[in-house]
Amino acid sequence: MKTIKGPAVYLAQFIDDEAPFNDIVAMAQWAADLGFKGIQVPIGNPAFIDVALAAESQTYCDDLKGRVEACGVQITELSTHIEGQLVAVHPAFDAMFDGFAAHEVRNNPAARTQWATQQVKLAARASARLGHRAQVTFSGALLWPYLYPWPQRPNGLVEEGFKELARRWRPILDVFSDVGVDCCFEIHPGEDLHDGVTFERFLETLGGHQRAHILYDPSHFVLQQLDYLSFIDIYHERIKMFHVKDAEFNPSGRSGVYGGYQSWLDRPGRFRSLGDGQIDFKAIFSKMAAFDFEGWAVLEWECCLKDSQDGAREGAQFIREHIIRVTDRAFDDFAASGADPGANRRLLGLD
Secondary structure (H helix, E strand, C coil), rough: CCEEEEEEEECCCCCCCCCCCCHHHHHHHHHHHCCCEEEEEEEECCCCCCCCHHHHHHHHHHHHHHHHHHHCEEEEEEEEHHHHHHCCCCHHHHHHHHCCHHHHHHHHHHHHHHHHHHHHHHHHHHHHHHCCCCCEECEEECCCHHHCCCCCCCCHHHHHHHHHHHHHHHHHHHHHHCCCCEEEECCCCCCCCCHHHHHHHHHCCCCCCCEEEEEEECCCHHHCCCCCHHHHHHHCCEEEEEEEEEEEEECCCCCCCCCCHCCCCCCEEEEEECCCCCCCCHHHHHHHHHHHCCCCECCCCCCCCCCHHHHHHHHHHHHHHHHHCCCCCCCCCHHHHHHHCHHHHCCCCCC
C-alpha cells in the first residue's frame, strides 16, 4: 500500500489580477502558508507557466521548479482543462467557448481545434520536463446536446461522435506515450466523458490506449447520482489523479438532477467546500490507499456559499486529516508463529 501525497491545491479558481494571485511564485508562497505541499497549475496564464518554452527548455523547467520549491511546495501536475475542452466543441457552443481560445483563432472553429490540440501536446512535453507522471484535461464534447434528446437520436450518431472524438485525441495521446506521461480525463458533465460508460466507450474506440486515464472527482458523481465509491472499485487501475471536492444533492418536489436552469445556490445539486457536503471522504481515502493510488490529493475549491480563502485554509487541514499513512506491517504480526509447511499439513490433518 502507498500513502497518498498531499495536500495540494488546484490554482485555477484562485488566480486573479491582484497579488498574490497573479504570479506563480506568490501563489506558491500563499499555498505553503496555508499548509499545502503542492500546487496544480493551469497552463493558460504566462505569469504561471510559458508552456511553449517549458515544452522545449529543460533549463526553464528546472528554474521554474526551483523557484516554486523554494517556497516550500512543488508543482504536482499541469492542467489543460480549457484547452482539452476546445479539442472538440459542438457548434451550439462555439460562441461561448471562443472566449477561452487565443484571439487569433476565434471565429474559426477549425483553427481553434488545431490550436487547442497543439497546446495539450505542448503541455504533455512540459509535464515530462517537469518530471510529472500525469496531466489533467477535459475531453471536449460533440454529443452533449444529444444527451437526453427529443426527437430521439438517429442510429449511429453516438458511435460516430465517439469515433470522431477518438480521431482527434489519438495523436495527442500518442505524444503522451512518447514522453511517458498519463493523460487523465476529468469525468465531468458537459464533456462526452461524463461517467464510467462513456469513458469505457472512448477507451474501446481508442483500442485501450495505454495513456488514456482518469482524474477522479466524486463531486461530479454526486450531482449525477452515480455511486462514487463503486466507481473506484471498477476503475482504480485507470485512476491516476484525484480532485478532492465536496458536493451535496438535495432533490425536492420541484427540482432534481437537471436543476431547473437555476443558479448554483438554488440547485438541488451543489458543489460545497470540503466538509460541508455529503461525500464520504473517509471511505474514498481508504479505497485509494487500499488500491495503491500513487498520486496527489488536490483540493479543487468550488462553493456557492463559502469564501474561497476560508475554503482553501479549511481544505488543506481537511485533506491532511484524511490522508491515511499506511501501515508497514500487519496488526496481528505479534501472533505469527512462522512458516512451517510440515506443521501446516499436520494442522490440516494431511500428515
